[in-house]
Structure formats: C-alpha cells, structure tokens
Amino acid sequence: MSQLVEPFLDNEFMQRALLAGILVSFSCAIVGTYVVLRGLAFVGDALAHGVLPGVAGAVIVGAPVMLGAAAGAVAMIVGVGFITAKSRLSNDSAIGLLFIGLLALGVVLVSSSDELTGDLDAILFGEFLGVSWSDLAVQGIGLVLVAAVCVYAARPFLLLCFDPDLADAMGFGARRHHRLMLALVAGTVVVSFQAVGSLLVFGMLLAPAGTAALVTRRIGSMMMVAMLVGVLSTYIGLSCSYHFDLAAGASVVLSSVIIFFVVLISRSLRRPTVAGAEHE
Amino acid sequence: MRLRLSRSVVVVSLLALSACGSDTESEGTQRPSVVVSTPILGSLVTEIVGDSADVTVLMPNGVDPHGWEASPKEIEALSSADVVVINGLHLEESLEEAIDAARGDGVRVFEAADHVDVIVGVDEDEHSEDESGDVHSEDESDHGHADGDPHIWTDAAAMADVALALGDEFAEAGIDVGDRASVVYERLLTLDNDLRKLVDEVDASERKLVTGHESLAYLAARYEFELVGAVIPGLSSESEVSAGELAELKDLIEAESVGVIFSEAGTPDQVVEAIADETGVDVVELDTHLLPEDGTYDTFMTELVSAIVSALSS
Numbered sequence: 001m002s003q004l005v006e007p008f009l010d011n012e013f014m015q016r017a018l019l020a021g022i023l024v025s026f027s028c029a030i031v032g033t034y035v036v037l038r039g040l041a042f043v044g045d046a047l048a049h050g051v052l053p054g055v056a057g058a059v060i061v062g063a064p065v066m067l068g069a070a071a072g073a074v075a076m077i078v079g080v081g082f083i084t085a086k087s088r089l090s091n092d093s094a095i096g097l098l099f100i101g102l103l104a105l106g107v108v109l110v111s112s113s114d115e116l117t118g119d120l121d122a123i124l125f126g127e128f129l130g131v132s133w134s135d136l137a138v139q140g141i142g143l144v145l146v147a148a149v150c151v152y153a154a155r156p157f158l159l160l161c162f163d164p165d166l167a168d169a170m171g172f173g174a175r176r177h178h179r180l181m182l183a184l185v186a187g188t189v190v191v192s193f194q195a196v197g198s199l200l201v202f203g204m205l206l207a208p209a210g211t212a213a214l215v216t217r218r219i220g221s222m223m224m225v226a227m228l229v230g231v232l233s234t235y236i237g238l239s240c241s242y243h244f245d246l247a248a249g250a251s252v253v254l255s256s257v258i259i260f261f262v263v264l265i266s267r268s269l270r271r272p273t274v275a276g277a278e279h280e
Numbered sequence: 281m282r283l284r285l286s287r288s289v290v291v292v293s294l295l296a297l298s299a300c301g302s303d304t305e306s307e308g309t310q311r312p313s314v315v316v317s318t319p320i321l322g323s324l325v326t327e328i329v330g331d332s333a334d335v336t337v338l339m340p341n342g343v344d345p346h347g348w349e350a351s352p353k354e355i356e357a358l359s360s361a362d363v364v365v366i367n368g369l370h371l372e373e374s375l376e377e378a379i380d381a382a383r384g385d386g387v388r389v390f391e392a393a394d395h396v397d398v399i400v401g402v403d404e405d406e407h408s409e410d411e412s413g414d415v416h417s418e419d420e421s422d423h424g425h426a427d428g429d430p431h432i433w434t435d436a437a438a439m440a441d442v443a444l445a446l447g448d449e450f451a452e453a454g455i456d457v458g459d460r461a462s463v464v465y466e467r468l469l470t471l472d473n474d475l476r477k478l479v480d481e482v483d484a485s486e487r488k489l490v491t492g493h494e495s496l497a498y499l500a501a502r503y504e505f506e507l508v509g510a511v512i513p514g515l516s517s518e519s520e521v522s523a524g525e526l527a528e529l530k531d532l533i534e535a536e537s538v539g540v541i542f543s544e545a546g547t548p549d550q551v552v553e554a555i556a557d558e559t560g561v562d563v564v565e566l567d568t569h570l571l572p573e574d575g576t577y578d579t580f581m582t583e584l585v586s587a588i589v590s591a592l593s594s
Contacts (some may be wrong), residue, residue: 011527013554123550129521130550203550238523247520 004128008167009060009243010017013129017195017238020131023139024192024204025230027146031188032209033222034181036163041206042092043182046099048189048202050076050108051095066190068136069198073186076102077179126197126273132239135194142191149184153177158219164218168193203253204230211260214267290538296589312455315361317372318345319479320433320580321392321442325365328460330447333362338375344546350376358382364455365446368393369430388453395445396438397542399429420483434568436475436498437579440468471578472502474500475585482592488538489588490529492547495568501583510535511543511552521551533559540591564591 008014015021036046051069058068089093110123150157157175159167164174185205193201197222212225312333316322322337329335338354339345350358354500358364358375366372366379368391383389406498432438449459449463479487487505493512499506509529512521533555540562543552556563566587573578 006524011523011530012558013526013530013551014523016554017523093574121546122550127518127521127548127550129523129526130548130552130554132554176493241523242527243524245522245524248523250520 003243004239007239009150013131016131016133016136017128017248018234019136020128020139020195021234021238022231023136024116024195024201025141025142025208025234027143027188027192028201028204029149029208029223029226029230030146031184032205033212033219034157035185035205036209037219037222040181040185043076044097044185044189044205045202046080046095046102047073047076047182047186048152048193048198048205049099049106050102051189051193051198052123053109054106055193056106056109065194069190069193070186070232072102072106073090073190077182077186084275089260109256111240122197123193124197124199125210125247126193126195126200126249128195128252131195134234139191139195142187146184146188146225149180153180162179196253200249200253203256207253207256207260208233211263214260214263229256233259287579312453313357313360313364314365314450314455316362316365317375318433318569319575320569320577321365321367322575323571323575323580324439324443324464325446325524327376327452328457328464329455330460331458332450332457338366342545342567344569345371346373346546350378359385359387361387363388363390363449363455365390365449367430368390369398369432371430373466389447390446390449392442392445393428393430393432395442396432396435398432399501402528416584429487429497431495432498433504433577434474434496434581434584436468437502438498439577440465440575441473443468450552452527467578475503475581478582478585478589479505483591486539486592488532488536488592490533490538490541491566492542492544492552495544496542499585499588505588508532508538511541511547511555521548526551527553530555530559533561538566542566542588542591545570563593 008010022113025257035041038081038132049074052072054068054070054072055065056068057063057071058065063180079098080094083089083097087094089097103196106123113260156172159170159172160174160177160181166179167174167177177241189198189201195201196204208226209222211229212222214226215220234252237255238248240246240255241248243253286376311331313336314325314329314333314340316325316337317338319337322335326335326337336354336357338350338358339348340412355375358378364373364379364382364387366389370376372379378386379389380571394585403406432442437522443461443464447457447465450457450461484504488508489500489505490508491510493514494507494510497507500503509527509532511529513525513529532535538559538561541552541556542564543549544566545568552563564587566584570580571577572583
C-alpha cells in the first residue's frame with residue numbers, strides 16, 4: 001500500500017508534479033469538454049504546436065516564455081481567421097497550413113540558435129518533474145481565469161455547442177463567442193505546456209474530455225468526469241514513472257489515452273451497438 | 281526527438297571543398313583534405329596536421345552532438361576527404377550512414393575510440409550502485425559496441441594515445457606531419473600530469489560527481505572521482521527524465537552528502553533546479569562539449585577540471 005503514496009510523501013518534486021497535473025487536468029477538463037463537443041480538436045492541436053516558434057523566439061530575445069507562447073497562439077488564431085476570410089479555403093485547410101508553417105518556423109528557430117540546444121525537448125515534452133512553485137502559481141491563476149470565463153459565458157457556450165444559430169438569434173454572437181472559446185483553448189495550452197510539453201498538452205485537453213463524453217452527456221458532469229480522469233491519469237502516470245523509470249509527461253498522457261480506450265471497450269462490451277447508447 | 285538543421289561549415293580553405301577530393305592527390309598544388317567531426321578532435325588534428333592538409337571541422341563548437349545534423353555540403357566534404365577523423369561509439373549518430381558510404385568509397389576513416397580503452401556503460405538498473413563502470417580494453421568484436429561510452433575526450437592521457445595514432449594514420453595516408461604527433465603526445469601527457477595535481481587539491485572523500493547525463497566516466501576513471509549518479513542516467517542527453525530515477529538520485533545525493541550537481545548542455549534546467557532546491561546543493565554548469573576561446577584542448581581540459589575542483593572544494 002505504502003508504495004502508492006510514499007513516492008509523493010518523500011519527494012517534493014513529486015508533490016509539485018502531482019499538483020501541476022491536477023491544476024492542468026482541471027483547466028483542460030473544462031476547456032477540453034468544449035473542444036470535444038464543438039469539434040475543435042484540430043485547431044486545438046494546431047494551437048499547441050503554434051506555441052513552439054513563440055517559445056523559441058522568446059528564448060532567443062530573452063522575453064518570458066509564456067509571452068512567446070501566447071504570441072504564437074494568437075498568430076495561429078488570427079492567421080486562421082485571415083485565411084478563411086480572404087480565400088475559399090476551408091477552415092481545416094487554413095489550420096493545417098498555419099500549423100505546419102508555425103511548427104516548421106519553430107524548428108528553424110530552435111536549430112539556428114545555439115542558445116536553444118537541448119531546449120526543444122523541454123518545449124515539446126515539458127519538464128513535469130521540474131515544475132516550480134511559480135509555475136504552479138501561474139497554472140492556478142490560469143485555472144481560475146478559465147473557470148471564470150466559462151461560468152460567465154456558460155449559456156452562449158452551451159448554445160454554441162448544440163445550436164450556433166440559436167446563439168445568434170438570442171443575441172449572444174456566435175462568432176464572438178467562438179473566438180472567446182478559441183482564446184480559452186489557447187490560454188489553457190499556454191499555461192499548461194510547461195508541465196507536459198506542447199506536444200503532449202493536447203492529450204490532456206482531449207483524452208479526459210473524450211472519455212467523459214463516452215459516459216455522460218451533460219456539460220457539467222462531462223467536466224467533472226474529465227477532471228476525475230485527468231487527475232487519475234496524472235496519479236497513475238507519475239506513479240508509473242516513479243516505479244518503472246518511465247518518462248513522466250508521456251506516462252501521464254499515455255495513461256489518459258489508455259483510460260479512454262478502457263472505458264470505450266468496456267462500454268461496447270456492455271452495449272454491443274453504438275445505437276444502443278443513443279437511447280440512454 | 282531533437283531536431284537540428286544544417287550548420288555552417290568551419291572551412292579552413294574553401295578551395296579544398298570546391299575541388300573534388302579524389303583528384304586532390306594527383307594535383308600537386310592541392311593540399312589533401314582532412315574532415316573532423318567534433319571541434320575537440322578538430323583542435324588536436326589541426327595542430328598535428330599543421331600546413332600539410334586542409335582541416336574541416338563539421339560540428340559547430342558547443343553543439344550537443346545528439347541534436348546536430350550535417351548539411352549536404354558537409355556530407356560532400358566528408359565523402360571527398362582524404363582522411364575522416366571521428367570520435368566513434370555512435371557520437372556521430374547523424375553522420376553514420378555518410379561515414380559508411382565514404383568508407384565504402386575508399387575514404388580513410390580514423391576512429392579515435394579504436395585507440396583508447398573504452399568504458400562500457402553500466403546497466404541502467406545498476407548505474408547508481410556501480411562506481412564508474414568496468415573498464416576493459418576494446419577488442420575488435422567489441423568495435424562500435426552500442427553501450428560503449430563515447431565521451432573519451434575527458435581523459436587527457438587517452439587523447440595523448442589518440443594523438444600518437446593520428447600521426448601514424450596521417451603518415452599512412454601520405455600526409456607529412458613531421459614529429460608534431462609525438463610533440464602533442466608528450467604535451468598531453470604533461471597536461472594529464474598537471475590535471476592530476478589539480479585534482480589532488482580535492483580531498484579523496486569529496487571527489488563525488490553528479491552530472492547531467494553520464495558524460496564524465498573517463499574523467500572519473502582517470503582522475504579518481506566517484507560517479508554518484510546522473511540526472512538522466514544514460515550516455516545520451518536525449519533520454520527523458522523519469523520520476524523513479526530522479527527520486528533515486530535525490531536519495532543518493534543525500535546519502536553520499538554530495539554538494540554539487542554538474543549540469544551541461546542538454547540537461548533539463550528546471551528538473552536540475554528542482555532537485556538542487558530539494559537537496560540544498562549547488563548547480564554548476566560544465567562545458568563538456570565546448571572548446572574555450574583559445575580553441576585548444578589543453579585549455580578545455582584545464583578549465584573543465586578546474587571548474588570541478590573549485591566547485592567541489594568550495
């Protein structure tokens with residue numbers, strides 16, 4: 001039994017990692033639920049990668065990393081809006097184009113600067129075990145902001161998920177709130193990527209919320225279940241990293257994806273057809 | 281996963297590059313070309329070769345070899361060289377195919393690791409208990425052993441042997457280097473002696489090293505340090521940190537009352553800070569891959585060992 005808690009009791013870095021995982025899980029659960037319901041997965045992924053050149057640029061000019069990450073995310077959102085407004089390209093083509101462009105820019109920046117040697121790993125995979133108290137503070141503030149926006153815009157976000165036209169008709173402004181939602185996704189990525197890395201943060205956004213979508217249909221309970229799955233995967237992932245010497249960030253994200261499949265398979269065993277689930 | 285695009289070549293003479301190397305010997309006016317992978321080997325080779333050949337060093341100074349990739353131009357220089365000098369033991373992982381191809385085309389390839397006693401990396405699970413790994417001399421069947429530790433340049437005596445072997449290699453390749461190889465050999469042995477004296481300033485009980493990755497095994501074996509552990513146990517800076525290994529390292533630092541963690545290029549800074557905070561030890565950054573301003577191996581080793589000595593004795 002003691003093996004389950006001892007790693008966390010004995011090591012401060014494990015406590016901080018667990019706390020970071022919980023904070024990231026909470027933000028990601030709230031925002032991830034909207035991402036899953038609105039089908040924003042691709043843009044979310046793109047935002048997570050758009051962070052890379054921003055961070056690299058920030059390191060080169062000596063600016064705060066988070067500012068750079070935010071700039072990358074903003075460039076992504078503005079760029080998608082610009083392309084879809086000025087051309088007949090579909091939304092996902094625009095996203096794909098920018099996503100690859102920003103990723104390539106990030107790699108070019110990282111590889112052309114000697115200062116960044118070795119830092120690409122840290123940006124892509126994070127430093128879960130190196131989370132500092134100030135990182136935790138930022139993640140805590142991020143969580144409060146994300147939660148506040150979601151409470152404030154709960155109704156328009158709900159309408160946006162199920163009937164965007166109705167949101168417009170009720171005077172909520174579907175486009176405006178869509179942008180707000182994207183900004184939330186971007187914000188979550190920006191405060192979370194330092195722990196799990198820009199490549200894996202998206203897993204925290206998608207897998208717990210996706211799992212929740214399998215078992216419940218109400219937004220509120222989806223967020224709750226997603227938080228639970230996120231925290232559980234953080235705990236399982238960190239414990240596995242401790243006992244089996246595995247990479248920390250990847251173990252956490254892998255745990256959340258495995259939980260998704262376990263839930264999916266056990267559900268389909270109970271109810272053989274997807275149609276059956278519809279009658280819930 | 282680490283990506284790195286091509287870097288500019290350090291070209292001693294562009295002429296040597298523009299001409300195709302295979303013709304160089306026949307053209308009397310053209311000097312032979314020697315291509316070296318790392319800056320540290322490059323500094324020794326440049327000194328030994330003198331004016332007898334053009335030396336091109338591929339990796340930029342200070343780069344983490346695991347993240348570096350050659351440009352097409354550099355591959356071209358390599359495949360048309362008269363002699364290619366590499367470290368070996370998979371340090372030049374991104375060059376291996378090009379080196380094999382060059383070897384197939386008849387280019388002479390000199391592997392420094394062939395001329396030293398290679399330290400074989402200890403088993404990952406036992407790394408912390410084991411002191412410095414078992415030193416055993418390399419036989420042919422062991423050549424290019426996946427676990428051989430490539431960081432041979434942190435032992436000045438081993439590099440003296442390499443210098444001597446380089447002299448023979450160049451002589452066989454028809455590059456006249458005079459007695460410069462044996463001059464370098466003698467000087468490196470003196471350097472080795474000086475380094476030992478430096479290390480003697482540190483109490484034997486305090487000669488404990490905790491490093492970024494396992495990069496100082498040769499230095500530890502030669503100058504009698506105890507390798508306590510590494511933040512990333514493994515020879516490559518490429519692996520990710522695991523919580524288990526980090527906790528183990530933390531316990532070791534406390535049990536062995538280590539005072540300093542030596543970080544280096546490619547070490548995850550935040551993780552090192554976290555461990556240092558928790559154990560109350562200092563972090564000192566070492567340049568294990570970076571030649572100092574004067575570009576000499578001697579200064580490199582003196583500065584490396586002095587940095588370790590002063591950190592351990594403060």
